[in-house]
Amino acid sequence: MLPSLCDEQKAGTLPLPDAFLHFLEANGLDPSIYTMAETVPRYIRVKPGFESQLLEIEDELNCKLEKITWLPGFFAIPPQIQIAGSEAYQEGKIYGMDAASGAAVSALNISPGDHVLDLCAAPGAKLCMLAELLGNSGSLTGVDIARQRLAACRTMLQKYSLGHRCRLFVADGTSFSLLPLKSYPETRQCIGHDGNSIGMSSKNNPDIFAEWTGKRSWRERKKTIKAGNFATSNQIQSTPELIFYGRHSGVIGLRRTELFHTVDMPSTSGYDKVLVDAECTHDGSLKHIQKFENWGWETLERRVLDVKRIDSLHHLQFNSCPK
Numbered sequence: 001m002l003p004s005l006c007d008e009q010k011a012g013t014l015p016l017p018d019a020f021l022h023f024l025e026a027n028g029l030d031p032s033i034y035t036m037a038e039t040v041p042r043y044i045r046v047k048p049g050f051e052s053q054l055l056e057i058e059d060e061l062n063c064k065l066e067k068i069t070w071l072p073g074f075f076a077i078p079p080q081i082q083i084a085g086s087e088a089y090q091e092g093k094i095y096g097m098d099a100a101s102g103a104a105v106s107a108l109n110i111s112p113g114d115h116v117l118d119l120c121a122a123p124g125a126k127l128c129m130l131a132e133l134l135g136n137s138g139s140l141t142g143v144d145i146a147r148q149r150l151a152a153c154r155t156m157l158q159k160y161s162l163g164h165r166c167r168l169f170v171a172d173g174t175s176f177s178l179l180p181l182k183s184y185p186e187t188r189q190c191i192g193h194d195g196n197s198i199g200m201s202s203k204n205n206p207d208i209f210a211e212w213t214g215k216r217s218w219r220e221r222k223k224t225i226k227a228g229n230f231a232t233s234n235q236i237q238s239t240p241e242l243i244f245y246g247r248h249s250g251v252i253g254l255r256r257t258e259l260f261h262t263v264d265m266p267s268t269s270g271y272d273k274v275l276v277d278a279e280c281t282h283d284g285s286l287k288h289i290q291k292f293e294n295w296g297w298e299t300l301e302r303r304v305l306d307v308k309r310i311d312s313l314h315h316l317q318f319n320s321c322p323k
Contacts, residue, residue, distance in 0.1 A: 016289075017297035023305055033286065040286055041066070041076040043099045044083060045125075047160060048073065048132055050093040057088045071102050092160040097125040104277060105129045112137045114272040115180035119173035122149030124156040126275065131162035139181045139249060140166040141271070143173050147243070154244040164246040171240035173276070174316075177262040178240060180271050181250035207256045212245050278317045 016024075016031060024031045044065075046054070051073075058065050061083065065075040074097070083089045083096055105126050110116065110133040121127045121142030131140055144150040147170045157163030169176065240260070245251035251259060292300040303309070 017301060019301045019305060020289075020297070034289055036286060038079060040079060042079050042081065042287075043068070043097060043102070044075055044077060044094045045073050045097045045102060045129065046075065046094050047092060050088075053088075053093065057086075057094060060086050060088055068099060071099055071106060074099055074102050095125065095128065095156075095160070097129065101126050101277070102129060104275065105133070108273045108275060110134060110273060114138045116140050117176075117180070117271040117274045118142045119176065119274065120144060120277045120279070121153050121168065122146055124153035126277065127153050127166070128156055128160055128162050130275070131157065131160075131166055134165060136165070136248075138165065138272075141178070141180060142166060142168045143171050143176050143240070144168075145170070145172050147241070150243060157244070157246075163244065164248045167245040167249045167251055168243050169240040170243055176240060178260065179262075179269060209245070209251050209254050209256070209259070211247065211252055279313055 016034060021031055046057070050057075054065055061077065061081055063077050063081050065077060068074040068076060076099075077083075083094060086094075088094045108116070108130075110130065112135065114134060115138050116130055116134065118127050118130060118141070122144040124142075127140070127142050134140055142150070142153055144153070150168055150170055154163070154168055157166055157168075167181075169178070242251070242259070289300070289304075
């Protein structure tokens with residue numbers, strides 16, 4: 001039987017609101033685990049190829065990198081260490097990634113040549129790890145319903161030079177049905193003056209994908225604005241929106257009808273591996289709960305303890321499980 005949680009709160013031993021303490025008590029959880037947040041280490045992943053620079057990275061961060069023996073490429077560092085300002089981070093040698101997320105990717109047992117689908121790609125750490133494991137083979141498709149968060153994935157892929165074989169779609173992962181690129185006809189490409197592959201798209205062929213650029217045409221911008229004017233916050237766009245594709249992703253040279261071809265029945269040329277890390281309530285994340293000391297505990301009650309939100313997330317997670 002748990003002690004009176006509210007009495008402990010009043011004694012000042014726990015920086016948690018009464019509503020959250022009652023929530024923990026109702027679920028048989030010991031609230032003292034949330035006081036351990038300052039002792040929980042943070043984790044980083046060292047990009048393959050930079051393992052020989054561990055000593056230099058340690059000197060720069062001014063801390064020891066503790067190797068995670070069960071998760072290759074991962075290291076634990078003290079929780080107070082900030083990596084964003086370091087050269088190693090800015091140059092793409094390391095990035096922050098929780099060990100639990102790394103374990104989820106590792107469990108996929110990625111093999112060279114796999115065609116992988118990440119249905120909840122944002123904010124992008126797992127997507128980058130998947131791209132690293134695939135190397136110069138296979139393909140990677142990232143999907144997320146939040147366009148801004150998926151744009152952050154695009155930034156990460158470009159920063160770490162990992163997006164060559166990747167494409168990103170803004171779409172509802174529960175209904176996404178585009179095939180991996182191995183299912184498409186051989187990409188039609190030509191060679192530019194610099195020796196690099198470029199698309200055949202021109203003003204006369206607007207439906208053929210050229211090499212990706214962040215600059216959108218007037219026609220595309222107008223279409224996006226028009227869609228936004230008629231959409232509401234409760235609506236989800238039914239057609240996937242391609243916001244990034246790498247030079248070797250197989251998209252260049254494809255017609256839009258080929259890329260956006262969908263299937264209604266299971267295909268023998270589907271994805272080899274699928275990762276689904278559906279949104280959760282975060283009430284079990286020590287670091288996440290700690291943030292509400294600054295955000296305000298009433299915000300925690302509204303975001304974490306809202307019954308409708310919890311039911312909605314439970315429904316999403318349940319429907320994400322393989323049937």
